[in-house]
Amino acid sequence: MSYKILDVQNLTAGYGKLPIIENMHAKVDDGQIVVIVGPNGAGKSTLLKSVFGLNSRMSGDIVFESQSIFDAKTSELVPMGISAVPQSHNVFPTLTVEENLDVGTFAAPPKDKTATKAKILQLFPDLKDKLRQQAGELSGGQRQMVAVGRALMSDPRLILLDEPTAGLSPAYLEVIFDLLLQVRDSGVSILMVEQNAKQALRIADYAYVLVNGKNAYEGTGAELLENDEVRKSFLGGGAPK
Amino acid sequence: MMDFINFYLVPGITLGAIYALGAVGVSMIFGILRFAHFAHGDLMTVGAYFALSAVWLLGIPALAAIPIAVALTCLVALFADRAFYKPLRQLPTIYTVIASFGVALIFRSVVQLFWGTESQVYSVGFQKPIVLFDSLRIATRHIQIILATAGITLVLHWFLHHTQMGKTMRAVSDDPALASVAGLDPEKTIRWTWIIGAGLAAIAGVFVGLDTDVHTMMGWNLLLPMFAAALLGGIGKPLGAIAGGLIIGIAEEICTYPFFGESLISPSYKSAIAFVIMLLILIFRPRGLFKGRLL
Numbered sequence: 001m002s003y004k005i006l007d008v009q010n011l012t013a014g015y016g017k018l019p020i021i022e023n024m025h026a027k028v029d030d031g032q033i034v035v036i037v038g039p040n041g042a043g044k045s046t047l048l049k050s051v052f053g054l055n056s057r058m059s060g061d062i063v064f065e066s067q068s069i070f071d072a073k074t075s076e077l078v079p080m081g082i083s084a085v086p087q088s089h090n091v092f093p094t095l096t097v098e099e100n101l102d103v104g105t106f107a108a109p110p111k112d113k114t115a116t117k118a119k120i121l122q123l124f125p126d127l128k129d130k131l132r133q134q135a136g137e138l139s140g141g142q143r144q145m146v147a148v149g150r151a152l153m154s155d156p157r158l159i160l161l162d163e164p165t166a167g168l169s170p171a172y173l174e175v176i177f178d179l180l181l182q183v184r185d186s187g188v189s190i191l192m193v194e195q196n197a198k199q200a201l202r203i204a205d206y207a208y209v210l211v212n213g214k215n216a217y218e219g220t221g222a223e224l225l226e227n228d229e230v231r232k233s234f235l236g237g238g239a240p241k
Numbered sequence: 242m243m244d245f246i247n248f249y250l251v252p253g254i255t256l257g258a259i260y261a262l263g264a265v266g267v268s269m270i271f272g273i274l275r276f277a278h279f280a281h282g283d284l285m286t287v288g289a290y291f292a293l294s295a296v297w298l299l300g301i302p303a304l305a306a307i308p309i310a311v312a313l314t315c316l317v318a319l320f321a322d323r324a325f326y327k328p329l330r331q332l333p334t335i336y337t338v339i340a341s342f343g344v345a346l347i348f349r350s351v352v353q354l355f356w357g358t359e360s361q362v363y364s365v366g367f368q369k370p371i372v373l374f375d376s377l378r379i380a381t382r383h384i385q386i387i388l389a390t391a392g393i394t395l396v397l398h399w400f401l402h403h404t405q406m407g408k409t410m411r412a413v414s415d416d417p418a419l420a421s422v423a424g425l426d427p428e429k430t431i432r433w434t435w436i437i438g439a440g441l442a443a444i445a446g447v448f449v450g451l452d453t454d455v456h457t458m459m460g461w462n463l464l465l466p467m468f469a470a471a472l473l474g475g476i477g478k479p480l481g482a483i484a485g486g487l488i489i490g491i492a493e494e495i496c497t498y499p500f501f502g503e504s505l506i507s508p509s510y511k512s513a514i515a516f517v518i519m520l521l522i523l524i525f526r527p528r529g530l531f532k533g534r535l536l
């Protein structure tokens with residue numbers, strides 16, 4: 001099977017000279033939602049940051065659409081078709097919602113900005129009547145929508161999401177996951193880190209469990225949900241489903 | 242009442258306009274490069290002297306020399322950033338703050354070297370004030386300074402809210418880490434910050450020269466009220482800095498008005514006003530009037 005979108009091979013990366021993740025692999029195929037789960041401090045955010053050029057990559061390779069991006073800088077990745085939403089501080093608080101979306105186009109202007117914006121507002125109708133409000137004044141869930149919306153404005157083919165449901169109520173969590181399925185169906189592949197592992201695995205096409213900076217388990221979302229060891233250690237026990 | 246307007250309010254607005262133009266740069270540099278630029282006053286001085294040379298060499302009025310002064314001052318600021326601040330960018334900002342003190346001294350010394358230490362004026366002779374409604378007498382230079390600052394404020398507002406670079410600058414000021422995640426180019430943003438900050442500093446310098454005279458300490462002496470204005474407006478809020486500058490300029494002038502037969506404070510203490518306002522903001526409203534960033 002060829003991985004058309006992202007192929008992280010044998011990656012060792014960290015901060016400064018200190019490696020955090022070692023010999024990791026992860027792959028994303030066209031039109032997939034791939035989920036990374038694991039305990040706090042496992043290195044999940046570190047993996048996303050190294051794909052996005054925000055920390056030091058040490059060895060291995062990262063291939064995006066059959067081109068190595070191991071040495072690419074963040075400012076080069078956005079025009080290539082990758083966007084990212086960080087775990088926290090992911091909107092510009094004093095900019096309006098509309099300006100936050102605009103900023104998403106600056107590094108990589110979409111072919112038709114108006115059409116892209118309309119598409120995103122269709123996806124996140126809650127934002128329609130908030131366009132002129134400062135993003136910092138929105139609720140947590142609406143802020144996540146702005147953050148994901150900003151990342152989608154450059155018409156990326158892959159987005160990296162770090163805990164898009166962090167701090168949201170369980171009801172909202174479903175809303176965001178629903179939206180992510182729609183994003184995927186609109187042709188954007190997703191590599192996502194999630195704490196709400198059970199729910200995330202349900203929408204995952206494929207998933208990796210990361211422990212202490214290393215790959216521990218992997219499989220389709222359904223496979224991991226069925227796996228006894230994974231359930232016991234990472235999903236809080238209980239029967240499947 | 243007319244005395245109040247003619248001799249206190251209008252000069253106060255004029256002084257405030259000068260503080261405002263300087264404070265915009267201080268506020269933007271603080272917002273985007275995240276350091277207190279102590280050479281900003283001397284950048285004003287540099288601008289004023291460039292205009293002086295243009296007046297001398299080309300025989301043009303000081304106002305017409307502004308574009309030349311702006312262009313040359315921008316180049317000086319971009320050079321200073323390149324040579325002195327950029328190498329320190331990855332270090333804690335206190336290094337850059339200290340470096341900016343050094344740059345201030347360099348600017349002042351070079352000015353003294355080339356233009357001497359004596360005060361100069363752009364033009365000699367008395368300009369007749371404009372008289373409106375029989376008793377409102379406003380000096381031409383005050384009208385020019387106030388109208389120009391109003392125009393600059395409108396253009397700045399438009400730039401910050403309606404152009405890509407303006408929005409980029411506000412985004413970087415909000416959250417530099419997220420700005421780089423969004424793929425924005427920090428160095429280009431920094432260059433534009435210097436161009437706007439230095440350009441407005443040069444204009445402010447020429448205005449000081451028009452209003453009083455041109456001397457080598459002029460900018461340094463204005464540093465405190467400019468910082469007070471930037472703080473009052475809220476760090477990283479250029480339009481707030483303009484409001485802050487006006488408030489401080491007006492406060493300084495009208496404090497000496499004999500409201501109750503006597504001046505509230507002696508004119509020789511009026512420069513303490515900015516200092517007092519700055520302390521009060523830091524204590525009671527550290528994010529300024531327009532919710533800027535905390536220091």
Ligand SMILES: Nc1ncnc2c1ncn2[C@@H]1O[C@H](COP(=O)(O)OP(=O)(O)OP(=O)(O)O)[C@@H](O)[C@H]1O
Nearest residue numbers: 015020038039040041042043044045046047087195
């Ligand atoms: N900027 C940094 N500099 C140095 N070390 C860091 C930095 N960021 C994270 N680390 C270290 O890297 C390790 C992994 O952190 P990471 O943020 O990748 O974990 P995570 O799996 O995302 O955890 P969480 O679920 O809490 O978000 C931690 O031990 C952390 O201390």
Ligand SMILES: [Mg+2]
Nearest residue numbers: 044045046087
């Ligand atoms: Mg994390």
